[in-house]
Amino acid sequence: MGLGCLLLTGDAMLLEVIRTNFSAARIGIELRTDAASAIELSARRHLDSFVIDCDGVSGAMDLLAAIRSSRSNKASVVFAVVNAKTTVSMAVEAGANFVLGKPVQDKPLRGILDIAILRMEREHRRYFRHAVDVPIQLSCYTGATFAGKIKNVSEGGLALNLFGSAPVESVVTVQFELPSTDPQTFQAKAEIVWNDAFAMGLRFLRIEPGCRSFFEAWLDSLEA
Template sequence: MMSRFSRTGSEKPRFVTLSSCSKVAHVLPQMRTDSKDYSTTLRYYEVSISLMSIGLALLVSADPATIQQFSLALRELSISPDACQDAASAGLLLKRRKFNAVIVDFQLGEQSGHILDEARLSPSNRTAVTFGIGDNDAEVTSAFREKSQFVFERPLSAQLIHKTLKSAYGLILRERRRYFRYPVSIPVIIRSQSMQEVRCFSLNINISAGGMALSTQVPLLPGESVRIQFTLPDHTAPLLAESTICWSKTGHLGVRFVSISDEQNSVLRGWLSQKLEETLPEFVAGQFQKGRSLGTTRIGLSNAETDDVLRTHFIDPAFLLGRKRAWGTPHVAQSSTRLAWN
């Protein structure tokens, strides 16, 4: 049994006791883990927790001090840690949750290799950014180094951890962007061959570039083809998507978009991009500074290449320039031609 730190919205920090790996989510006051609808509640809650940070990291180590060090460093970068102490617990978490990063302590020995292998084989986590925490035994570290993209070398320090995480920050943001979902309450029209057109207003919709989950009593089965029509908030033109029901539970449906026009897909992705940018912490923009001075440039990119990198990470360069006045400090210089880390 272990305790983990959790923060929910504007609430004060609280400690939550976890008696099993089935209770892996951060805890909300209204969340009941003994409820029959726990898995559905967890699905919707994960959307909420995702808006509080830029990513979620699985942290696996048997050393409490290491867990504490990395948890603090991750939170400083607005990444939520989900910690466990062994391969069995990590395996359960990898099956239940989507992680943007996986950090494994090589002091776990053979277990560390199994965890990294399982992450790579996981349908949800195979693209997660992987880190290893070096062992004092050079042979052990060398054996597992090839399984991870980044390695933290011991002895550990706050500065070293922060520096390594910072170098991987862009990759974590890109991974976050791939699975970004945003909760909305909008009318949705569902059409299928098995029933007449159904209009519903769902208070629990989360939408991504690839589909949506919504609350509805419409009886549809997984694999069934439907056409979904909806209008994004602050938009007037409806979006149409040929779709497939990918999961169905009492009162809830998961829909995967199969075909959507290029124009409407661009509108949807642009809207999601804006919503993601609004959720990013202020300091994220500061990670991407432009400057003409070659002496301060660490990544040599042209202006066009720089903007392309920002867009790849779902960050609109124009948006960052617009934030300059709101934040009071010039995070991005308009006359820039180079990208540099702080």
Template sequence: MTESSLSISVLLVCRDSAETSLITEVMRKFGISVRHSVETEALELVKYQKFEAAVVDFNVPLASMILDQLHGSASNKTAVTFAILNGKSGRASSLKVRASFVLHRPLSPSLMYRTLQAAYGMILHERRRYFRCPIVVPVTLQKGAESEKTSAHSVNISQNGLAVSTPVPLGPGTSVAAQFKLPQLPPTIAAEAAVRWYRDGKAGLLFLSLDPSLRSELSEWLSRRMEAFLRPVQ
């Protein structure tokens, strides 16, 4: 898993090169990765790629359609959105724009920084929902109380499940008991899980039953890991 796949990802649709550079630089200081795209490409990207936020210049054609497509996407419907509008002439139309934040021209580093600072908590919350922490630890799997235990190892883990590498094929829908320990987390995590997918020796497991106290500790552990990955540039 690459560093870019772990960072916060923001879609930027803007034709102005100076504004694009300004937005990208401020985002970088917050540890945010920017994907700059033209309008037609953006309409396709939001269908299959996850973005925690999107910045769309309403001077470009299809701007409203891009935000509508984003809000209609299963994985991006709760993404934080920014609309760039023209100064005073854009203030009247700002009420009609479906965006979390509105940026009025002229853009400046201080305006971008203040706006992003206000939005960062929302963006971080959105990232946390989909964060998968890459980690390799031993995992014990068991299909049933009478079946043999299988030794596997984790690939990544999230609040709702984990991906494992296993020598034994696991069919989607199979119920398994999973046990594993994480660094700096004292208790052993034991969970009932269902296999969501299996391919090339790897399986995705969805937690079905996990003790609330363990779920809380896992959530805190993941938050600490995510903050380490996403630490802003000073």
């Protein structure tokens, strides 16, 4: 599924054990050795998981705080690695899902990964954007409607190209036909999170009852 992880550490031994076990689970690693660049990367895009060397990198706990306060990564899986200074309870209270002590051993790490990977896959699916070309209609509370075409879609939202002017409201109703041999109509309330003269990005706020199962089946078909 192409899962990814940001690893913050300057410890060669920790890097080796994480890289070996995560690679075996088909999880790609992006390495950062300083907290500032790790925070900058986490602010720019979604990552499925993080491994943070809490006591081995200055400012590492600032990364954990930034992750949990961000919109795109607040639900990502965080593995905290501690070494005496940071306690297990401190790491958990800061937002870590799993805590490992140094030196990290293969067997306990694999056990945690078996549990964590399902959640990581869920996060990946929520953010992964499938390229599509599907007509869509937006409606405002005033009754005004706007047409466009979806250019990519995920479980959490979509981006579209507009035909004409953009809505001025921050929340709209979206409607489009889910492509299949038995088309179903998808409807949802969505928040406009960005827009320009020709395109916009939407985040789903509420998917109408009865639409979600068909929508998820369609996303599954796009992954096939």
